[in-house]
Amino acid sequence: MNHNTQIMMGIIFLIFAAICPLPPVFMVPGIVWRMIIGLLGCFLLVFGVYQKTKK
Numbered sequence: 001m002n003h004n005t006q007i008m009m010g011i012i013f014l015i016f017a018a019i020c021p022l023p024p025v026f027m028v029p030g031i032v033w034r035m036i037i038g039l040l041g042c043f044l045l046v047f048g049v050y051q052k053t054k055k
Helices: 003-019 030-054
Strands: none
Touching (some): 003 030
């Protein structure tokens, strides 16, 4: 995956987790889904920036 794509996907996931209210799915509350999506966004953002600065 391209580094710029990872950074953009991370930012989009973070914005989505902050703005969009998520309903409970599979007996898991919406706040847990927000945390999972937020952590995934943070990971993509940090990993993309790390790989971009490493080159």
